[in-house]
Amino acid sequence: MAKTMPKTKTTKYDVAEHLRSPEEMAAYLEACLEEADGDAAFIAKTLGDIARAKGMSQVARDAGLSRESLYKALSGERSPGFDTILKVLNALGLKFHAVAVQIKTTTARQSR
Numbered sequence: 001m002a003k004t005m006p007k008t009k010t011t012k013y014d015v016a017e018h019l020r021s022p023e024e025m026a027a028y029l030e031a032c033l034e035e036a037d038g039d040a041a042f043i044a045k046t047l048g049d050i051a052r053a054k055g056m057s058q059v060a061r062d063a064g065l066s067r068e069s070l071y072k073a074l075s076g077e078r079s080p081g082f083d084t085i086l087k088v089l090n091a092l093g094l095k096f097h098a099v100a101v102q103i104k105t106t107t108a109r110q111s112r
Contacts (some may be wrong), residue, residue, distance in 0.1 A: 014052075015028065015049050015053075016049050016050070016052040016053040017053070018053075019049065019050055019053035020053070022093055022094075025050045025053065025054075025092065025094065026094055028046065028049070028050065029046055029047070029050060029094060032046040033046075040079035040080075041076050041077065041078060041079050042076065043085075044073060044074050044075070044076055044078070044079060044080050044085070045074065045075065045076025047074050047085070047088050047089070047092070048071075048074030048075060048076065050092055050094075051070065051074055051088065051091075051092065054092060056070060056071065058091075059088065059091045059092060060091075061091075062090075062091035063084075063087040063088050063090070063091035064087060065084070065087065065088075070088070073088070074088070
């Protein structure tokens with residue numbers, strides 16, 4: 001009679017449990033910005049992960065938002081307003097910075 005293997009118990013991975021320092025939070029946001037491909041809801045969800053790591057209640061207070069509206073804004077189900085994003089970034093102690101990138105020109109422009 002064949003022995004059955006014991007079942008492996010798995011738990012859902014929660015990135016918020018692994019974001020312990022401001023540097024880790026900034027690196028996570030940077031990586032997600034690279035992968036987002038213009039998906040604002042994905043970035044909102046990323047900010048939600050970071051806010052959960054820091055503590056939603058505190059982030060909501062620091063951003064001047066209710067905890068419920070912060071959860072809704074950062075759920076990833078919709079794209080929050082840019083003003084909300086800026087308030088949340090400030091509350092998280094993070095900031096955006098811009099880097100110049102090479103933009104591909106269209107063939108019509110190249111033929112001039």
